[in-house]
Amino acid sequence: MARKNRISHALYLKDWDFKKKDIATLEETAEAIAPGDYLQEMKDGIFCPTCYTPLFRSPSDKPFFSNRRNARYNHYESFLHVPCPLRAPKAIALKYDSEELARQAVENGELAVVHSFQTAAPDVDAQQVGAGGVGYYQDADGPVGSYPISRHKGESFRLPTKISAVSSICRRFDLNLNKYYLLPGRAVALPLTEELLDLATITEEDPNPRLYFAKILHSDRMGANDVVHLRMTYFKCNPKVKDFCLKATIAEQREKGIDDEVRHRYVLIWGAVTASGIGLCINRPKWGEYALLPQKYEPLLPIAEESSM
Numbered sequence: 001m002a003r004k005n006r007i008s009h010a011l012y013l014k015d016w017d018f019k020k021k022d023i024a025t026l027e028e029t030a031e032a033i034a035p036g037d038y039l040q041e042m043k044d045g046i047f048c049p050t051c052y053t054p055l056f057r058s059p060s061d062k063p064f065f066s067n068r069r070n071a072r073y074n075h076y077e078s079f080l081h082v083p084c085p086l087r088a089p090k091a092i093a094l095k096y097d098s099e100e101l102a103r104q105a106v107e108n109g110e111l112a113v114v115h116s117f118q119t120a121a122p123d124v125d126a127q128q129v130g131a132g133g134v135g136y137y138q139d140a141d142g143p144v145g146s147y148p149i150s151r152h153k154g155e156s157f158r159l160p161t162k163i164s165a166v167s168s169i170c171r172r173f174d175l176n177l178n179k180y181y182l183l184p185g186r187a188v189a190l191p192l193t194e195e196l197l198d199l200a201t202i203t204e205e206d207p208n209p210r211l212y213f214a215k216i217l218h219s220d221r222m223g224a225n226d227v228v229h230l231r232m233t234y235f236k237c238n239p240k241v242k243d244f245c246l247k248a249t250i251a252e253q254r255e256k257g258i259d260d261e262v263r264h265r266y267v268l269i270w271g272a273v274t275a276s277g278i279g280l281c282i283n284r285p286k287w288g289e290y291a292l293l294p295q296k297y298e299p300l301l302p303i304a305e306e307s308s309m
């Protein structure tokens with residue numbers, strides 16, 4: 001199998017200068033460009049989403065490849081003095097020397113500790129409407145938890161947590177992709193890119209909840225009552241699986257933008273995989289456990305190659 005490309009995307013902003021360190025401007029105004037969407041004219045304007053040093057794409061000259069996924073971003077040797085976790089060939093679980101440093105990482109947004117996902121829709125007051133009419137809300141504070149993410153063996157740190165929603169991950173997905181997450185039930189903090197799994201690679205039941213991304217093929221309502229009856233949303237699945245669907249009420253899925261018309265959009269979903277007839281499903285996820293991914297972020301998904309399924 002080809003080596004996984006650790007740099008999912010570059011931040012493209014013409015004339016931005018690493019030396020001036022205006023990171024806020026870069027994060028707010030740069031465009032996220034996947035390696036396959038890179039154009040020659042972006043040369044000298046693409047930067048690492050984690051360490052912000054300039055990047056180059058290899059191969060550098062060909063605008064199009066028979067397999068666009070072979071294209072990748074690389075750091076320059078001349079910036080080796082700037083540490084970046086994305087230089088490592090494999091993601092390294094994040095560890096801290098002290099509780100203080102781990103808390104700081106949570107405060108400055110480098111590490112997100114998700115205690116759980118929201119069970120029900122929050123009050124309207126807490127919601128905001130984002131781009132494309134999708135509702136977002138402020139993550140609520142969760143209980144303080146104890147996590148073994150110390151560099152010293154056997155030591156745990158007490159950290160503040162959030163009760164979040166997958167929609168919060170989808171919003172600014174470009175920035176969140178390389179952020180470290182401690183997802184519910186996990187003992188290690190890994191970049192989101194490492195946690196995301198292509199649902200089309202799954203061939204059997206899995207009782208452990210994981211974070212999947214899935215492409216909607218079609219969606220069917222199973223009755224007349226929107227609040228009571230289910231909608232079955234079918235995903236692109238592995239050729240070895242008969243079908244794979246999400247089961248949740250018609251009303252709840254509509255609120256998330258999923259109806260009869262929605263096709264070929266991607267959903268991010270946290271859940272266990274169970275049997276459904278002779279197929280598979282994610283059955284009745286909690287309100288906060290799934291959301292439609294804004295279309296502009298679809299090129300950033302680490303979609304598995306058909307040949308590797």
Ligand SMILES: [Zn+2]
Nearest residue numbers: 048050051084
């Ligand atoms: Zn970097």
